[in-house]
Amino acid sequence: MKEHTPSATAGGPSFCPSCDRFIGAADSCPYCDTDSSRPAILTHLRTVALLTALVGLALLLAAARAHETPAVAIADISPSVNHARARISGTVLREPYVDSENTPPVYISFSVGDGSNQLRVVSEGRTASELVEQDLLPRKGDVVEVRGTINVQPEGRTKLRLTRAADLYVAKASPPVNPGRKTPTDQRNIRKNRKPAAGSPQ
Amino acid sequence: MNLLPMLVALLGTCVAAVVSCIPSLHIYNVLACVVLILNLFSPPNTAIHELLFPFFIGMMAGYTMLSTIPSIFVAAPDESAYFTVLPGHKMLMAGRGIHAVVLTAGGSMGAALVVVVILAVSAGNLLPGIQRVLRPHFHWIVWCVMAFMLMSEWPRGGNMGQSGWKRFADSWRSTGMGLVTFALSALLGCIMFQSPPVSPNVAFQNLMPVFTGLFTIPALLLNLACRVEIPRQDVDTSRRADLHSTTPLHMVSGTFAGVLGGGFAAFVPAVTGGVGGMLAGHATALRDDRVFLVSQGASRCVYYVGGLLLLFVPGLHLTRGGAAGMLASLRLPETTADFYTALGCAALAASVSYLLAAPLTSVAVRIIERCGYHRLSAVSLGLILLFVLIFTGLPGILIAAVSTAIGLLPLLYGARRMNCLAVILVPVALNMSGLGPAVAGMLSL
Numbered sequence: 001m002k003e004h005t006p007s008a009t010a011g012g013p014s015f016c017p018s019c020d021r022f023i024g025a026a027d028s029c030p031y032c033d034t035d036s037s038r039p040a041i042l043t044h045l046r047t048v049a050l051l052t053a054l055v056g057l058a059l060l061l062a063a064a065r066a067h068e069t070p071a072v073a074i075a076d077i078s079p080s081v082n083h084a085r086a087r088i089s090g091t092v093l094r095e096p097y098v099d100s101e102n103t104p105p106v107y108i109s110f111s112v113g114d115g116s117n118q119l120r121v122v123s124e125g126r127t128a129s130e131l132v133e134q135d136l137l138p139r140k141g142d143v144v145e146v147r148g149t150i151n152v153q154p155e156g157r158t159k160l161r162l163t164r165a166a167d168l169y170v171a172k173a174s175p176p177v178n179p180g181r182k183t184p185t186d187q188r189n190i191r192k193n194r195k196p197a198a199g200s201p202q
Numbered sequence: 203m204n205l206l207p208m209l210v211a212l213l214g215t216c217v218a219a220v221v222s223c224i225p226s227l228h229i230y231n232v233l234a235c236v237v238l239i240l241n242l243f244s245p246p247n248t249a250i251h252e253l254l255f256p257f258f259i260g261m262m263a264g265y266t267m268l269s270t271i272p273s274i275f276v277a278a279p280d281e282s283a284y285f286t287v288l289p290g291h292k293m294l295m296a297g298r299g300i301h302a303v304v305l306t307a308g309g310s311m312g313a314a315l316v317v318v319v320i321l322a323v324s325a326g327n328l329l330p331g332i333q334r335v336l337r338p339h340f341h342w343i344v345w346c347v348m349a350f351m352l353m354s355e356w357p358r359g360g361n362m363g364q365s366g367w368k369r370f371a372d373s374w375r376s377t378g379m380g381l382v383t384f385a386l387s388a389l390l391g392c393i394m395f396q397s398p399p400v401s402p403n404v405a406f407q408n409l410m411p412v413f414t415g416l417f418t419i420p421a422l423l424l425n426l427a428c429r430v431e432i433p434r435q436d437v438d439t440s441r442r443a444d445l446h447s448t449t450p451l452h453m454v455s456g457t458f459a460g461v462l463g464g465g466f467a468a469f470v471p472a473v474t475g476g477v478g479g480m481l482a483g484h485a486t487a488l489r490d491d492r493v494f495l496v497s498q499g500a501s502r503c504v505y506y507v508g509g510l511l512l513l514f515v516p517g518l519h520l521t522r523g524g525a526a527g528m529l530a531s532l533r534l535p536e537t538t539a540d541f542y543t544a545l546g547c548a549a550l551a552a553s554v555s556y557l558l559a560a561p562l563t564s565v566a567v568r569i570i571e572r573c574g575y576h577r578l579s580a581v582s583l584g585l586i587l588l589f590v591l592i593f594t595g596l597p598g599i600l601i602a603a604v605s606t607a608i609g610l611l612p613l614l615y616g617a618r619r620m621n622c623l624a625v626i627l628v629p630v631a632l633n634m635s636g637l638g639p640a641v642a643g644m645l646s647l
Contacts, residue, residue: 049610056604064397079531084405152531164639
């Protein structure tokens, strides 16, 4: 540490070398137009920082666009997965709960099981209304793939928050038909609200 | 009477005291380590989970009070950034760093007392009702906060030199770069909220590289690049200055403003303690540097400790801030006894931390004298990069690099660093307004 004297503080690069007034980050003094005594590295660093920010952000955006939402098994959800954007695949275990107090409904939820465990999927607001209005809600037994944000809570209250209707992909369960007889409805009726990811249920 | 929670809170305070002496290490990183260790070695709902409440509260109260030491002593910026940094750094450069720490810790202590008393008396009756009333309005409140942030920074300079466009551009350079910083941070936030390119297994720390890049690394880089020297800090002079210059009125007005701003920040989503402090500073017309420091300490305390305590308020259980988020993922408080135990732990931890502030500051001064300021900055930088790498891997380092470039802009162009907080304000406001999915669609995320 250097010894403190009044001039040691007043004579830094944030002060004008000519009139000794405070000029902050300016390159030249706004009072007497003298060039500041800032180190040259800072001037270069400005350009480097601006370019790195712009190019880096563009690359980050490109990487995020190309990034496939990772699939997560429900049993693997732990507190460290909290806030993750993840993809869950499984079967709808019960008929969805639809908020009946509001029209259009502003809250829906349904449970999904993937064999390892089960998880509640919730949707609120505009997305919930969209799902009901466009008849995109799954039924019990449907195979679904959902993308959303995981909200981990203790005692079985963990949920997956669905924020976009396009993030729900439903493969309808086969209706009961005579075994051995193939009909057009025997094929799963895939809702084409979005393309499924590689490895998603068909 | 069960004294175990109090002892655990004291343990948390001691851990926070050690953590606070390691520059650049944020308490959320340490809490994340606790979560990971529990996750690996302890099944859910064991006796250890019962003791998480007092431990977290002890750590938060201790950190709030004592982290002022590294933030004033190590993240001292280039002198040219005086225009935009806290008066604490000005005091450091004037040899009164210890004075700054004592004032800030005093503000935190005052705020801790106010928070504990207010919550104990009225929280259960008032806050759930306030939350119900305000909840549908939070989205436009956050938009208004952002508008105020942007509108309260005005063009400066441009008094000399050629008139015309050159002078106009000169006067708008800082403000314009503030707007650029805001826009870039907002885009970064949208990417991180909608499609974070980090592994889901460490998602609870996915904002860590962003915040270290925006706020911690730029200050350390400038310390190294500009070869900042800090003057000798004289403890005795500092203490005399405290006695002579700071009156009870300074403390009361600073604490009042800080509690106001911190309370607003703790209650409204996405608004942080710094933004709350800025709003309260404007609202109460703070001008004095000492009052400003007291208010910043108070604001931080209410934001961090008060925000965590909101999780315990009966009938409210509001999750605000990283610590509350991590705690809520492990165990939720349910009973009124939990609430009052939490208040007691907060009061005890804050008091002990306040008593530790002055001796720890003296230790920090001695460490800086012995190790050298540049070496300490370099070690801090290495440590923070190591933490980012451990928690979030190589993608985290790349995110931190981009964030650092954005975080350097306000420092180098003399704009407000607060603009970087658009990284959280904009995506949260978009989501609360129901526009998040549409914006994500526009960005093809």
